[in-house]
Amino acid sequence: MTSATARVRSAALAAGVVGALALTACGGSGGDDASSSAPSASTAPSGNAASPPVTGASAGIQGSWIAGAGGKIVALVVSGKQAGIFQTGGTMCNGTAGAENGAQVFHLNCSGGAKDRTTGRVDSVDGTTLKVTWSGKVGQETYTKAEGGKLPSGLPTVPAR
Template sequence: MRSAALAAGLVGVLALTACSGGSGDEDGSPSAPSTSTAPSAGTSSPAVTGASADIQGSWITTAGGRIVALVINGKQAGSFETGGAMCNGTAGAENGMQMIRLTCADGSKTRTTGTVDSVDGTTLKVTWSGKTGQETYTKAEGGKLPSGLPTALPR
């Protein structure tokens, strides 16, 4: 029952992220995302461009019996773990690699810097710095959880 409630909550999060979009112009046309890659004056950070279209969207995995959602929208990224950390940050190209950089509200360091190893239409592989290592995510389409995730057993 508990995992069913968690899954239901996660579906709500996915539905909200799937519906979020640009505010658009007054004429109803969507606004174009910024593509500026110039770093701010006086910074030594690498220039970050938006994440590739291949990694955009909502991705799900399980880790330690918990569902982990990774959502990438333009340059923005977020990670949500059932019963755990909520993190936000950026996703984009840095030095020829697709990188994900997150900061977690609870100070967790589990998923803070990730490198995209590979991506296809349904699978995203990310290697996180630290003990998390590589995780394989499944694409969540239309705000729905992908098949194969654990569910509550009937009583």
């Protein structure tokens, strides 16, 4: 395969990820997340009064984040208390993002029973970089903020086959 063909495939892959991000960002009622009637971990009754409730994710982790892992693109999208991961190759996860015991955490359920990114804890976040440690074999993963539906620079390209 020529490098031009690899670039075309990389561009098509990137366009697919951007499309998924745009669809995810447009979903929902458009209203305040607190008024949503959909149940979430943060609204579920707690049987243990000592456990603090999960609250909404901080403004710092809101938005679309992209990482490269093993030649694949991983998109993490956070909107209010909702979070989703989309990985090239088909893995999709969805669930919640919020504060728990003083930390920002993700609790996700993934397609096909994947367990690599089901529980994650935010290690650090700034305007452009988000570091999350996942309880699965992925470990720590570093994401770059995707602004305005555009992919950040420096992502891995799809290897030629």
